Amino acid sequence: MDKKSATCVLDRLQIALGVKNDSQLCEVTGTNRPTLGNWRSRNSVPYPLCVKVAVEYGLSLDWVLTGEGSMLRGVSAPPAEPLTANPQEEAILELFRSQGEAGKRGIQSAAEEKTRLMDVEQRLKDLTQALADTKLPA
Template identity: 45%
Template structure:
């Protein structure tokens, strides 16, 4: 991709990957810092890289390349719903959003998720105990 907006594309790539520096972006993209520096010097970001990132992370190419429209790709209404593909897209979307959060927000969300899981486990245990008590009550009456 060749345009004067390559710096903006690199800034959006940093946003997607949750990175702040060129060094951390090159690590996230699994390229050398020299490669990233070369892209900046040529004012060029590989289109194929942008397409791959957009596809795997559920990001809109319009947003990534042009800064237009929503960041996340909208699902196709007419496309058949494949459960595994939908789950993968959903996971990619969640991961993309996760990477945009700062560390405090990530910790807060993780704590809330852990608490939700703990409560679900307790509810399951309570249901099992209630069933056991009910069966004991029936056996004592007979």
């Protein structure tokens, strides 16, 4: 997907504003839900909204519109790091880098917990399958 598409721009706004879906984005920005839906379906980037949010939240307009550079205005992008092909990954890294030590520890803890839960779920799935296999008639 073109990282300059309306969908990508709106997804970056969601990430920057810490919201999980279009309804929450509408609440935070004061946008009507049908209007936001039209932007997505027509691939129409809401430039006035992007400028407003960038100014209010100290975001880099370049990042909001293209996904390139630092998410925050006035913060230079880290040098010599490999570029990722995934704008969501870039945004998550930018959010992580913008946190203090306590925030970084919280994010790391949440990610470790998520990984642990996924491992437990996979182990449970494997054990359930093994149990089902032992119950089959010979």
